[in-house]
Amino acid sequence: MKIKPFGEAALLVEWEATIAPEIHQQVVDLQAQITSQLANGITFIIPAYCSLLVGFDPAIWERQLLTAQLRHLAEVASDRIAKPTRKLHIPVCYEQAPDREEVMALTGLDWSTFVEMHSRKTYRVYMLGFLPGFAYMGSLAPALNCPRKREPRAAVPAQSVAITGLQTGIYPMAAPGGWQLVGRCPIPIFSADDFLFQAGDAVQFYPVNEQEFKDIEQKIEGQTFNWEAIYG
Amino acid sequence: MADVILHIEKSGLQTSIQDLGRGGVQQYGVPLSGAMDQASAKRANELVGNSLSTPVLEITLLGPRIHFRGNGQMAICGAGLSPKLNGKDVPNDRTLTFKDGDRLTFGKVIYGCRAYLAVAGKWNVHTWLGSCSASPFEASLLTPDSKPAMGDHIRIESKASVPIRNLSPPDWIAKLRMPFIKVYPGPEFEQCTRVDLAYFFSHRYRIAASSNRMAYRLEEAHFASEHMPEMISSAVLPGTIQLPPSGKPLILMRDAQTVGGYPRILQVAEADLDLLAQCKPGDTVAFYLERV
Structure with missing residues (x-):
């Protein structure tokens, strides 16, 4: 040190x-x-x-x-015994994946295998940066390694789940970006003064379908969402 | 006490609400932000008897036109942008009085780049994470009133007047003729070649037109970067001079991100970051090195 x-x-x-x-x-x-x-x-x-x-x-x-x-x-x-890590379970709708075709071509995986592999592993939040609340998580299985997009998007939609290299992350807000978009998370990454992730967190994704995505969104809007569930 | 309203009739080039910044949340990736020239922002608030962290309007080169509702006190510090109240010249660095219906306008740039308008009282504007400063991201959502546009109103709860004060012009104005910026070695300083450093510290550089609140670029400045090992992303600060693979150094300013992956070769001294904020595109600056 x-x-x-x-x-x-x-x-x-x-x-x-x-x-x-x-x-x-x-x-x-x-x-x-x-x-x-x-x-x-x-x-x-x-x-x-x-x-x-x-x-x-x-x-x-x-x-x-x-x-x-x-x-x-x-x-x-x-x-000392290391600080206990929080483990967060984050729903991802892999049906909302604008770069699905490109990622399948780059990895040679079919989509269900990609989803299975992306959601199987527990990732670590290494740091936050780039945008307020953007968590750099790793490391992906080497089979999921994709380069950045040749042409970055001018506006990646908020809550897009993205990958590049051995990293994955979720855009907290709409912003320009060059990562491959593989899904969307129904949970907001930050509210007025609260951030979902912090460095050191353990994170595991689980797939949800379009209907479950909408249900979670509605519960969050109606303030009936059980936030404790993500720390389950 | 009655309210004062600043009715924005023209927004100017790049007018924003700033305070001393959003400190202590950088671990969440939130840029520090705040007035580019912190000393001038504080000075303006001091002249009207506000706490130093009260919001101010940061006015860049081309000023706004403001119509006042209600009576109150104000002060303008920082750049000399030829301020006029109802068409008559008013000085910088002095407590000024305005009356209901008065109009504040700005004219020619005499010196500097950024002026700060303080108005006495409590500003009724949105706060995000403890600061009113315009967010560099999604400002319309996170700090909705921080970039006043034509027709907008800023409401201020006025307070008892303070005695009029008149400060002598700040000493940085004289330095603007030949700005010399003090820098310290950054964490990756040792990766620079001696030849590059000797050259960099013996030349003057023009501030590029693309410079903004996030970063300043220097025309023609160049360092060899091919030999530098790839870096794992790490924290950066306002004033960090980064070296991207292009070899063209980038001076991070107040709205910069909190982490970066380029070698941090130098770090601008805190006081000279204010001086740099008063240097506009086209101005030339030189640098000198000091050990911490």
Whole structure:
């Protein structure tokens, strides 16, 4: 683990440069330690695959002192049992897949096999970024590896489920994007001040048909949706 | 106290509501946003007795036309955009009084790029995640009143007046003739070649026309990037200078995303990010390196 200065008011903690659950667990464990132990004078924390950026108020924290504190917390975190991960079960309608033909051609899989493989594995949320609430999840089975689209779409519809490389994610809002669209999620990815995903979450998708998709949408609109069910 | 209404008669080039930004939610991928020149935004609020985090109008180069309903106090700081109240020149950096029916207009750009209009009182505008700043994404949904258009009204609950104050012109105006931007080494600084760094720090660069609140581009600036190892995405900040595979550095500004996959070669000093915000496309800037 290395700690580097990043401008005047932030420290970058870096682990081995690799995408692996064991490394990422150390990132979110240190994040949890900082949040519970050092609330005062910490201005922001940005976790990523194998790094954590910690912003601080220079009026409260001296850089050397915070560096030492972060080292100490990382050691404490590694001694403890890892922070329990939340597991989210997210419905996906794979019938709403604008790139179905292209993905079948690229992977050589028929659609039911693709759906089975995409929804079988439990993914890890490595980081949020690109758009508010957009979770980078991985890793896909290598057989599902598809390149980005040659021509990015000007507007990907909100709640589209997308893949590229060994990553998958859900567009929280309409935005330009180049990932392959393989389904749509009836659950909003964020509400006014609440985000569905956070770094470290475990996520598994389950297929729903058009009718079930509409039912969930209606329940959410009518505020009768059982949000606890997704954490089942 | 009576309300003040800012009736927008013309929106100007790129007028938006900003405050000090949406801090502390970057882990959800939410850009920081907020006034590009934070010091000028704070100064304007100070002159009208508002808390420093009160929203302001950020006005870029071509100003709006605003018709006031109700009496109150305002202040304009930042760029010199020839503000006029009912056609008569009014100064920047001073507490100003307006009356019901007055009209505020802007004219020629004298210096800088972004002016900040503070109006005394509590602004009745939408807040998202603790900030009124225009969201760079889906602004019409998330911060519906943050990009005022012709015919829009901004309602402000006015408050007791403060004594009129007159501040001396800020010292960054003199620096605009030859802006020298202080930068620190970024996390991937060591990947730059010595030749590229020596060249970069001994030349001036023109700010490209495509520069905006998300990023500034520098015409003709170039670094070798072919030898740089591919990077796993990691956090970025306003002021981070990234090097995409094109070799053309990109200076991230307040509306930038929170993570990126390009080497972060340099980091602009906080105070000089405000100075950079006052440099407009076509202006030339130079950089100097300091260790943190």
